[in-house]
Amino acid sequence: MIEGILVEGLIYGIVSLGVFITFRILDFPDLTVDGSFPLGAAIMAILITNGANLWLALFISLGGGVLAGVVTAVIHNKLKIPSLLAGILTMTMLYSINIRVLGNKANLPLLKQETILTKVTSMAGGSMPDQYVVLVFFIIVAAVILGIFILFFHTDLGLTLGALGNNEQMVVSQGANPEILKMIGVGISNGLVAVSGAFAAQYQGFADISLGQGIIISGLASVMIGEFLIRSNRIGLLGLRAILGSILFKGIMYAGRYYGYYVHMTPNDLKLITGVLIILSLVLTKFRSIRVKKRTFL
Amino acid sequence: MIRLQNVTKVFNEGTPNETIALRNISLHVRDGDYITIIGSNGAGKTTLFNLITGTFPPTEGKIFVRDQNVTRHPEYRRAKYIGRIFQDPLLGTASNMSLEHNMMICYKKGFKGLKISLNHKMRGYFKQQLVQLEMGLEERMKENVMLLSGGQRQALTLLMMVLSRPELILLDEHTAALDPKNAQIVLDLTTRFIGEYKLTTIMITHNMSQAIAYGNRLLMMDSGEIILDVEGKEKERLTVEKLIKKFHEIRHKTFETDEVLLSGDA
Numbered sequence: 001m002i003e004g005i006l007v008e009g010l011i012y013g014i015v016s017l018g019v020f021i022t023f024r025i026l027d028f029p030d031l032t033v034d035g036s037f038p039l040g041a042a043i044m045a046i047l048i049t050n051g052a053n054l055w056l057a058l059f060i061s062l063g064g065g066v067l068a069g070v071v072t073a074v075i076h077n078k079l080k081i082p083s084l085l086a087g088i089l090t091m092t093m094l095y096s097i098n099i100r101v102l103g104n105k106a107n108l109p110l111l112k113q114e115t116i117l118t119k120v121t122s123m124a125g126g127s128m129p130d131q132y133v134v135l136v137f138f139i140i141v142a143a144v145i146l147g148i149f150i151l152f153f154h155t156d157l158g159l160t161l162g163a164l165g166n167n168e169q170m171v172v173s174q175g176a177n178p179e180i181l182k183m184i185g186v187g188i189s190n191g192l193v194a195v196s197g198a199f200a201a202q203y204q205g206f207a208d209i210s211l212g213q214g215i216i217i218s219g220l221a222s223v224m225i226g227e228f229l230i231r232s233n234r235i236g237l238l239g240l241r242a243i244l245g246s247i248l249f250k251g252i253m254y255a256g257r258y259y260g261y262y263v264h265m266t267p268n269d270l271k272l273i274t275g276v277l278i279i280l281s282l283v284l285t286k287f288r289s290i291r292v293k294k295r296t297f298l
Numbered sequence: 299m300i301r302l303q304n305v306t307k308v309f310n311e312g313t314p315n316e317t318i319a320l321r322n323i324s325l326h327v328r329d330g331d332y333i334t335i336i337g338s339n340g341a342g343k344t345t346l347f348n349l350i351t352g353t354f355p356p357t358e359g360k361i362f363v364r365d366q367n368v369t370r371h372p373e374y375r376r377a378k379y380i381g382r383i384f385q386d387p388l389l390g391t392a393s394n395m396s397l398e399h400n401m402m403i404c405y406k407k408g409f410k411g412l413k414i415s416l417n418h419k420m421r422g423y424f425k426q427q428l429v430q431l432e433m434g435l436e437e438r439m440k441e442n443v444m445l446l447s448g449g450q451r452q453a454l455t456l457l458m459m460v461l462s463r464p465e466l467i468l469l470d471e472h473t474a475a476l477d478p479k480n481a482q483i484v485l486d487l488t489t490r491f492i493g494e495y496k497l498t499t500i501m502i503t504h505n506m507s508q509a510i511a512y513g514n515r516l517l518m519m520d521s522g523e524i525i526l527d528v529e530g531k532e533k534e535r536l537t538v539e540k541l542i543k544k545f546h547e548i549r550h551k552t553f554e555t556d557e558v559l560l561s562g563d564a
Contacts, residue, residue, distance in 0.1 A: 156412075162399070163395060172374045177409070233442055
């Protein structure tokens with residue numbers, strides 16, 4: 001049970017990292033995520049069933065996500081429409097595309113297929129129960145991704161992206177094209193989300209086009225919960241707390257699912273709980289920001 | 299250095315709100331010029347800056363930089379050789395990032411790659427530059443910029459702009475939002491940097507005596523036109539009274555902005 005929460009928290013923690021980039025660093029509220037998550041899952045699943053190299057498949061999923069993000073940024077840049085609308089447009093279009101990727105099906109099971117997870121567990125050779133092997137594997141995956149994330153935001157490009165959401169005028173004054181920077185930032189964010197989707201499909205054993213429903217909200221909730229855990233202005237801790245927030249969020253959802261019946265709650269109420277959780281975080285942040293200036297970066 | 303040729307800017311063209319912000323302006327800024335611009339609110343000073351930096355294109359006319367037509371070049375491309383400081387001290391720095399990160403972003407203009415340039419050597423260089431400001435900022439390089447005062451932020455913006463070696467700097471009343479003491483500090487720094495790095499400068503000010511005291515050339519603007527352009531010896535002989543009288547003669551109306559008159563003796 002606890003390892004299940006941790007694994008799910010880590011997988012969806014990659015989504016929170018992506019959501020953190022768009023919502024917090026770029027100040028570009030991006031809803032593409034609801035489409036790029038199942039896109040990553042669909043690409044991974046179809047490539048697995050066709051017997052492609054697993055790591056190559058993961059890489060292509062990443063590329064698909066990046067492309068989805070770039071499309072959103074281009075719509076926003078060129079048509080001068082709000083990022084929210086641009087994201088919804090891409091997300092809607094992705095719904096059809098995802099069905100096509102899955103071979104005109106809404107669902108693709110991965111049972112009895114060799115996935116990265118089955119490979120890893122067979123490599124461990126029964127030295128540990130399978131669920132612990134999977135847990136260790138995802139701790140490593142999350143650590144590697146967090147490491148790349150931290151390195152990236154210390155490069156000149158990463159720093160400039162950090163300034164973009166805070167002060168676009170400053171970035172323009174430095175001779176950097178904000179349109180290109182948004183394409184890069186939103187692209188990276190959705191790339192991460194698609195990778196998460198690819199892992200989620202393998203962990204759950206299927207890809208489904210409705211997999212992405214509400215991902216953006218749970219990602220945002222995770223980011224906000226994380227913000228209560230650690231207070232810092234260092235990018236490493238900001239990334240870490242997004243992942244920890246995701247684990248905590250999964251824990252809360254688990255509790256809601258298993259112990260909710262004491263208060264006559266059903267699994268159907270989980271979306272309601274998620275929404276209330278976000279509103280609660282917003283209210284608490286409001287109260288806190290009266291005392292301390294909020295939102296820091298690096 | 300930069301040349302404006304019959305430039306006109308009309309806002310909300312063809313609507314009942316149509317306003318002509320600039321009328322048929324021609325201006326040639328030479329290398330090494332230090333121009334001060336004075337004019338009442340709505341005279342078109344900031345619009346002139348926005349056209350030079352490329353925030354928006356002119357309705358009519360052309361803009362040349364070293365004989366290259368840049369009229370249609372976007373702002374970020376022109377920013378590579380133009381530095382601009384706004385009245386609002388918050389616009390020049392990213393408040394939720396540290397001093398050293400802000401300086402790193404401003405160190406080099408243009409697209410930034412995947413290099414990690416902020417190393418020990420770079421920090422030493424930044425520290426050495428910050429000492430010049432005499433504000434003790436060299437000890438606070440890891441702090442977020444939002445913790446600095448308006449004056450400190452404006453001084454930092456000025457320093458960072460100078461570090462990127464622009465060919466032309468535009469100062470849009472960059473001391474107006476500061477208290478008198480900080481305004482003087484920032485102004486002194488400005489004068490020092492302009493002299494040290496031989497920067498071509500255009501400075502908008504609301505303060506007549508400041509416009510007279512600084513620079514080698516003075517422009518006076520009114521309702522979208524440059525009505526006075528004096529330089530050299532003629533400028534040196536100007537006084538606030540003479541300037542107001544001149545305005546009277548040219549426009550046959552009183553120079554009405556209280557702000558200008560009040561700040562006349564500052």
